[in-house]
Amino acid sequence: xxxxxxxxxxxxxxxxxxxxxxxxxEYSEFRAAGGPKKMRLWNGxxxxxxxxxxxxxxxxxxxRFSSAPTTPNFPMLSPSREAVxxxxxxxxxxxxxxxxxxxxxxxxxxxxxRVEAMRPRIEGLVSELYDELEDxxxxxxxxxxxxxxxxxTVISEFLGVPAEDRLFFQEQSRxxxxxxxGPEIPRDASARLIxxxxxxxxxxxxxxxxxDDMLSRLVIDHVQPGHLSHEDAVAHADLLIxxxxxxxxxxxxxxxxxxxxxxxxxxxxxxxxxxLKSAVDEMLRYHSIVQYNAPRVxxxxxDINGHMVRAGEAVFALVxxxxxxxxxxxxxxxxxxxxxxxxxxxFSYGVHQCLGQPLARTELQSVFGTIFRRFxxxxxxxxxxxxxxxxxxxxxxxxxxxxxx
Amino acid sequence: MLKVTINQNLCVGAxxxxxxxxxxxxxxxxxxxxxxxxxxxxxxxxxxxxGAARKCPALAITVEEVTDxxxxx
Numbered sequence: 001x002x003x004x005x006x007x008x009x010x011x012x013x014x015x016x017x018x019x020x021x022x023x024x025x026e027y028s029e030f031r032a033a034g035g036p037k038k039m040r041l042w043n044g045x046x047x048x049x050x051x052x053x054x055x056x057x058x059x060x061x062x063x064r065f066s067s068a069p070t071t072p073n074f075p076m077l078s079p080s081r082e083a084v085x086x087x088x089x090x091x092x093x094x095x096x097x098x099x100x101x102x103x104x105x106x107x108x109x110x111x112x113x114r115v116e117a118m119r120p121r122i123e124g125l126v127s128e129l130y131d132e133l134e135d136x137x138x139x140x141x142x143x144x145x146x147x148x149x150x151x152x153t154v155i156s157e158f159l160g161v162p163a164e165d166r167l168f169f170q171e172q173s174r175x176x177x178x179x180x181x182g183p184e185i186p187r188d189a190s191a192r193l194i195x196x197x198x199x200x201x202x203x204x205x206x207x208x209x210x211x212d213d214m215l216s217r218l219v220i221d222h223v224q225p226g227h228l229s230h231e232d233a234v235a236h237a238d239l240l241i242x243x244x245x246x247x248x249x250x251x252x253x254x255x256x257x258x259x260x261x262x263x264x265x266x267x268x269x270x271x272x273x274x275x276l277k278s279a280v281d282e283m284l285r286y287h288s289i290v291q292y293n294a295p296r297v298x299x300x301x302x303d304i305n306g307h308m309v310r311a312g313e314a315v316f317a318l319v320x321x322x323x324x325x326x327x328x329x330x331x332x333x334x335x336x337x338x339x340x341x342x343x344x345x346x347f348s349y350g351v352h353q354c355l356g357q358p359l360a361r362t363e364l365q366s367v368f369g370t371i372f373r374r375f376x377x378x379x380x381x382x383x384x385x386x387x388x389x390x391x392x393x394x395x396x397x398x399x400x401x402x403x404x405x
Numbered sequence: 406m407l408k409v410t411i412n413q414n415l416c417v418g419a420x421x422x423x424x425x426x427x428x429x430x431x432x433x434x435x436x437x438x439x440x441x442x443x444x445x446x447x448x449x450x451x452x453x454x455x456g457a458a459r460k461c462p463a464l465a466i467t468v469e470e471v472t473d474x475x476x477x478x
Contacts, residue, residue, distance in 0.1 A: 060462075061464055103417060103418070104436050104438070107432075107438070108432075108435060108436050108437040109437075110431045111418070111437040113432065229458075342460065343459065349462045351417045353417065353463075353464055354419075357420075358420055
């Protein structure tokens with residue numbers, strides 16, 4: 001079967017603005033039809049869209065697909081995404097054998113026990129931010145007054161990035177996430193971030209023992225011995241700061257709004273705190289915020305559960321669709337914190353599964369384990385219809401979430 | 406009984422196994438690669454260990470049924 005037809009529908013598809021928690025409604029039609037759906041990108045390139053849980057899992061563990069944007073025919077979602085993906089590659093955009101050794105320079109930092117040791121500090125920050133919200137008084141805006149300050153501070157302290165620079169890296173990272181803008185916007189934002197981390201890494205290289213933080217350890221263990229170039233260290237610092245604050249902040253805001261719209265689930269959690277772990281996994285599954293993950297291109301012919309993807313063909317294995325597959329999750333469109341969906345694919349799957357997931361989970365557990373007890377009357381301060389969603393961002397979220405209590 | 410092994414060359418250090426059971430799995434301090442603490446986990450952890458193998462993103466965990474004699478050997 002060839003994908004060289006001209007009439008394939010355009011990808012990405014849009015969400016139904018009336019159902020902002022749900023992925024585009026076409027995904028369930030595609031899934032029900034079986035096999036992948038042939039679609040077309042902005043530049044005319046065709047791609048296969050996989051939407052079932054088993055297919056998406058299979059694509060993500062199949063080493064004959066490339067994750068490297070430098071591989072011919074790698075699918076680009078828009079000109080702005082193409083600009084972002086043309087910057088210095090990091091391990092998330094590499095294939096074996098280059099991928100493993102580079103990722104392993106960072107894995108120990110995100111080990112479960114090391115992140116667990118950070119939990120008291122994270123809980124302390126959450127508590128301080130609650131105090132600030134209370135002191136200032138309602139209404140408050142959760143995204144910029146709570147979620148971003150929390151996640152930015154956590155990742156800054158962890159990496160050793162001055163926390164006072166957070167408004168700079170938040171804004172530049174936001175610009176890099178925009179899908180439907182000219183390529184110069186994310187390209188310029190990337191350049192500013194690279195300049196910033198170039199300067200910061202130079203300072204750390206000049207005196208790596210001055211501070212005990214992740215970037216200083218990276219310099220001592222990998223840059224100075226010559227395993228990692230300065231340029232690669234800069235690119236990875238940029239990756240970690242963005243992946244470390246933007247995604248989790250979006251998940252906090254979306255998760256909170258979802259609880260406010262589902263008060264029965266909020267009551268369940270309040271009544272049974274042991275549901276916290278399941279509740280966090282459920283919000284990760286339900287929202288699957290990296291909405292167009294994962295792009296791949298076949299290096300050889302690959303059979304995906306009976307469908308042959310030919311060498312050189314592009315695919316998207318959509319985690320946002322897989323996590324709503326009724327064959328994997330009963331009543332998948334219901335937000336149900338009792339289901340313990342710990343096999344979800346929100347952090348991706350395969351060798352590229354999110355490195356920072358222990359940190360994201362700990363932050364989410366620190367927030368959702370306390371926020372409804374600290375603010376029992378927490379409520380949306382505007383009508384739901386007025387909440388602005390990040391439809392045109394690579395990572396889904398909410399622009400602003402005004403609340404009162 | 407069950408026998409658990411990890412292919413450390415495949416492991417990507419995501420820590421999913423440790424989240425499943427910190428009794429059976431740990432991560433090496435130097436690089437976060439997973440290690441098996443209990444190669445023959447007790448019966449009560451069988452489901453958890455099978456779940457850990459299913460959730461491992463790198464498909465690095467093997468769980469097999471062995472006889473007690475095999476375990477002793």
